[in-house]
Amino acid sequence: MKDLVVALTGASGSLYGLRLVEVLIARGRRVHLTISPAAVEVFHRELDLQLKLDQFHPEQFLLKQDPMGLNALLGALKPLPAPNARKQAIFGSPEIGSGQLYYHHFRDYSAGIASGSFLTGGMVICPCSMGTLASLATGQSQNLVHRAADVHLKERRKLIVVPRETPLSLIALENMKRLAEAGAVILPAMPGFYNDPVSISDLIDFVVARICDQLGVDHQLSKRWGADASQT
Ligand SMILES: Cc1cc2nc3c(=O)[nH]c(=O)nc-3n(C[C@H](O)[C@H](O)[C@H](O)COP(=O)(O)O)c2cc1C
Numbered sequence: 001m002k003d004l005v006v007a008l009t010g011a012s013g014s015l016y017g018l019r020l021v022e023v024l025i026a027r028g029r030r031v032h033l034t035i036s037p038a039a040v041e042v043f044h045r046e047l048d049l050q051l052k053l054d055q056f057h058p059e060q061f062l063l064k065q066d067p068m069g070l071n072a073l074l075g076a077l078k079p080l081p082a083p084n085a086r087k088q089a090i091f092g093s094p095e096i097g098s099g100q101l102y103y104h105h106f107r108d109y110s111a112g113i114a115s116g117s118f119l120t121g122g123m124v125i126c127p128c129s130m131g132t133l134a135s136l137a138t139g140q141s142q143n144l145v146h147r148a149a150d151v152h153l154k155e156r157r158k159l160i161v162v163p164r165e166t167p168l169s170l171i172a173l174e175n176m177k178r179l180a181e182a183g184a185v186i187l188p189a190m191p192g193f194y195n196d197p198v199s200i201s202d203l204i205d206f207v208v209a210r211i212c213d214q215l216g217v218d219h220q221l222s223k224r225w226g227a228d229a230s231q232t
Contacts, residue, residue: 002121003030003102004215005113005152007145010038011127011164013189014046015200018061020126020208025101027217032113032120034104034144038129056103106143113148122158122215123148127189130165130172136184137175149184159184160214162207185214195223 004024008017017039024031035053043049051060104111112118125132125145132145141147152159161184165172176186187210191203202222209221 001029002119003032004121004217005032005034005123005148007034007036007123007125007128007132007148008039008043009036009125009127009129009132009145010042011129011132011189012042012046013127013162013164014039014043014049015204016162016164016189016207017126018043018047019204020124020211021061021101023208023212023219023221024215024217027212027219029217030100030102032102032104032111034106034111034113034148036106036129036132036143036145038131053105056105058101058103104144106145108144109147111144111148114144114151116151116155120152120157122160123152124160124162124211124215125149126160126162126211127164128161130163130169130175133161133163133172133175133179136161137178153179153182153184156183158214160187160211161185162187162189162211164189187211187214194225 006017006021006024008014021031021033035051035056037053040051040053043051049060049062104113108114113120113123125136135142135146136149136153139150141150149159159179161176161179163172163176163186180186187207189207191197191206195202195206197203197206205221209219212219212221
């Protein structure tokens, strides 16, 4: 199985990115992670997590406090782990898979993922800000997120962009069109409601499931439409 690249940027929806990393690790994948400085601000605002980009450690992903009741929502209703199990998921355990997480600083252009010769199974930018979207659409490589995405496009590898903004300006729409034409998959953070979601966890997993499908990562995060019919 090839390594995967995940980038977290400064759009709202940090939980999508956190859950994605967790699921990929739990599925035994090697994940190369890079984080933009703006994502740090959003993670702090939305999840009360303080990511330290100069001294990153996966422990920083553990939800400590619970200002929005997220642990209860995530832990009680779905197999999305409460902090202890989440720790296991992030660090890997025999029961749930043993992927590995490699962190790369956003200024580290010497990282493997900055080069086309480093083979990967694809890259996801989740969530993706409109700023990063614009940088990708115009081929700017001002940080490792942009550079790794550019590499995926030039090598014709899967690049999945998960934009979050509303409403969308014409500029954002045009940037998405440009990226789609260049081969990227535009997969907006737009959960569906037809599977009767009962928690934030269900909505998050709806989007993460679609990302996993694009990456070819096996999962049971959400019910598949039509699955009931095919089993009878
Ligand atoms: C709490 C918070 C929420 C934000 N939400 C969004 C958002 O949903 N979409 C977006 O495009 N930008 C959002 N921004 C603004 C971006 O973080 C900002 O444009 C930043 O420069 C993006 O940088 P990056 O693309 O390098 O991460 C948000 C900023 C903050 C502080």
